[in-house]
Amino acid sequence: MASLLRTLRGHADEVSGCAFSPTLLATCSGDKTLRVYDAADFAELPCSPLAGHDYGVHCCCFSACGRYLLSCSTDGSVVAWRPRSGEAAAVLRHPSRSPVRACALAPDSSLLLAGACDGTVALWDFGSKALRKCSAVSEASVVACCFSPCGQMFATGCTSGDLKLWDADVRLLHAEKDAHDLGVACCSAAPVFKIDGCCVEFRLASCGQDSRLKIWIVSQREGAACAVKLLHTLTSQTAPVLSCAFSCDGDLVVSGSVDKSVAVYEAVSEAPEPASLCQSCCKRTHVPNVPDRTLCSQNLGSLLHTLKQHDRYVTAVALSPTAPLMAAGSMDRTVTVWRIGAGAAEAEQTTGQGRKRPGHCRPPLLADWSEEDVRSWLRDEGLGELVGAFTAHDVDGPELSQLSRETAAELGIDSVGLRGRLLRRIEALKAEQSGSESPDEFLCPISRELMKDPVIAADGYSYERESIESWIRGRNKSSPMTNLPLQTTLLTPNRSLKTAITRWKSSQ
Known part of the structure; x- marks a missing residue:
């Protein structure tokens, strides 16, 4: 099994x-x-x-x-x-x-x-x-x-x-x-x-x-x-x-x-x-x-x-x-x-250990969650100790999405670490449901962060300018993607990629 x-x-x-x-x-x-x-x-x-x-x-x-x-x-x-x-x-x-x-x-x-x-x-x-x-x-x-x-x-x-x-x-x-x-x-x-x-x-x-x-x-x-x-x-x-x-x-x-x-x-x-x-x-x-x-x-x-x-x-x-x-x-x-x-x-x-409790299915959008959906999610995420506080304050999906460090303290969650874990889980949940994950081609291969000033290196790949410049200073001029020597350290701005990233960001 x-x-x-x-x-x-x-x-x-x-x-x-x-x-x-x-x-x-x-x-x-x-x-x-x-x-x-x-x-x-x-x-x-x-x-x-x-x-x-x-x-x-x-x-x-x-x-x-x-x-x-x-x-x-x-x-x-x-x-x-x-x-x-x-x-x-x-x-x-x-x-x-x-x-x-x-x-x-x-x-x-x-x-x-x-x-x-x-x-x-x-x-x-x-x-x-x-x-x-x-x-x-x-x-x-x-x-x-x-x-x-x-x-x-x-x-x-x-x-x-x-x-x-x-x-x-x-x-x-x-x-x-x-x-x-x-x-x-x-x-x-x-x-x-x-x-x-x-x-x-x-x-x-x-x-x-x-x-x-x-x-x-x-x-x-x-x-x-x-x-x-x-x-x-x-x-x-x-x-x-x-x-x-x-x-x-x-x-x-x-x-x-x-x-x-x-x-x-x-x-x-x-x-x-x-x-x-x-x-x-x-x-x-x-x-x-x-x-x-x-x-x-x-x-x-x-x-x-x-x-x-x-x-x-x-x-x-x-x-x-x-x-x-x-x-x-x-x-x-x-x-x-x-x-x-x-x-x-x-x-x-076992309650709180499985991904879903038998017979309970939550709506796909956080805005549609009931108080019971929120309590079920807390148990699934290993935060069962917070169920009592959320029940006492009738927290449903819309209120969960607006929860901040201050309002978490008002719920009686005194532990800084516990508040931090709760807020990280909420942010991950909202990111998962938003469907707004950055396309992989918009992420710098080195930093894995959304590029602001993409440039093309001699290996043909695009990188965030700051990341590839730092790489070249300390990596003997080798490609981060192929490990082969870079024939030149010249970096060319990738304006079309920058425009695409800007358009994508404005649509989110």
């Missing part, structure tokens, strides 16, 4: 990443921020949003214990946050200052890895924040990376389609050429692994522009070369697959796609009794803290769920390490949170 628990609407631009710690959920976006929620009730923390990047954030991940939250950005930096306080504990600049598209932390938090658009990876000692190495690993942009569950190696994926394995000294162990035609989008290692004498074996998931999710078996014996074998190619999604993740026990693998869906697959299936094992594919696998089990590769990859809740591309997926929860982020600026597995149906019926 799969049940939708919550839809989070805090971001002002497309969601690019999401991650769980044992107690928190973090999301990141092209709006330059990260948002942090309590994984128990999905209330946003008082310190959220976290704002420290100059440009859009591409990826986020937690340390295993949840003490640190890592984020990387087009601004060429990786920031280590203390998620409970919102404090930036460290800012690590990529040596080449190239946009950083992916970051990962070793399972023991000893190493931090960052992959950049210029084809390099930087490896830091996370404890001391000292740079260990910066190496070129591809001629194309590095857009995916992850550590093995043992922490002794890491994988990188690039826009040319290659998937590569490296040791902790950034020495190449294996290169899988054209693992995904047209480019790798994401890779994720299962947290569990098998140890057989001096051989270590684990599963690696990768996805890409070829609309495929692939499961690989990676093994390495001491003193021998690393071996990579394709176990499964999963094809249930009909468009490029942008993200993938394993569950904490390795039993599930999920993926998000351009077809707006999330696919949930069974990643481990128990084989028949030993007497009938098929010799070609069955083996005993040891999982730390989990009883030994016999696995049969012919039973893996069964599609359990196809979830279609988003209006645009699903760009990020994550699974909780401590609960049967999954999060999916999308270009529609929302994050959906799901309960996966037994008990999902019961959770859906």
Whole structure:
């Protein structure tokens, strides 16, 4: 069973990443921020949003214990946050200052890895924040990376389609050429692994522009070369697959796609009794803290769920390490949170946890909402504690749309953080219903903000003048979109685009 628990609407631009710690959920976006929620009730923390990047954030991940939250950005930096306080504990600049598209932390938090658009990876000692190495690993942009569950190696994926394995000294162990035609989008290692004498074996998931999710078996014996074998190619999604993740026990693998869906697959299936094992594919696998089990590769990859809740591309997926929860982020600026597995149906019926209460359907326009519609919306947004105050003051849809910080205080909402969350939810709701979202072509590719003075650069793309001028001063004159050298720094005003933006603004 799969049940939708919550839809989070805090971001002002497309969601690019999401991650769980044992107690928190973090999301990141092209709006330059990260948002942090309590994984128990999905209330946003008082310190959220976290704002420290100059440009859009591409990826986020937690340390295993949840003490640190890592984020990387087009601004060429990786920031280590203390998620409970919102404090930036460290800012690590990529040596080449190239946009950083992916970051990962070793399972023991000893190493931090960052992959950049210029084809390099930087490896830091996370404890001391000292740079260990910066190496070129591809001629194309590095857009995916992850550590093995043992922490002794890491994988990188690039826009040319290659998937590569490296040791902790950034020495190449294996290169899988054209693992995904047209480019790798994401890779994720299962947290569990098998140890057989001096051989270590684990599963690696990768996805890409070829609309495929692939499961690989990676093994390495001491003193021998690393071996990579394709176990499964999963094809249930009909468009490029942008993200993938394993569950904490390795039993599930999920993926998000351009077809707006999330696919949930069974990643481990128990084989028949030993007497009938098929010799070609069955083996005993040891999982730390989990009883030994016999696995049969012919039973893996069964599609359990196809979830279609988003209006645009699903760009990020994550699974909780401590609960049967999954999060999916999308270009529609929302994050959906799901309960996966037994008990999902019961959770859906719980008041305040499902997206809609059974039998209740709100009108599409806020101006038409009744008092009961407002109360239902508060419960859906995790603001059930405010229902009493709104009921006492008979707040309906029109009054909700006019609510301000002052009138919220008059309702008796004394908590500054709670008032802030309420007002952010209202603004997101009004933006969603207005249908006045800025067309993507009117947004600067660097800042992801509506352009005021658009100019055309030598790469043929249009940018906000201030953003591209700042970029050129600090990025060795490379294109933000292609990463190729700009033949000239001359910028040409795009008057037709500026006129189109002006007309669009006047129509809103």
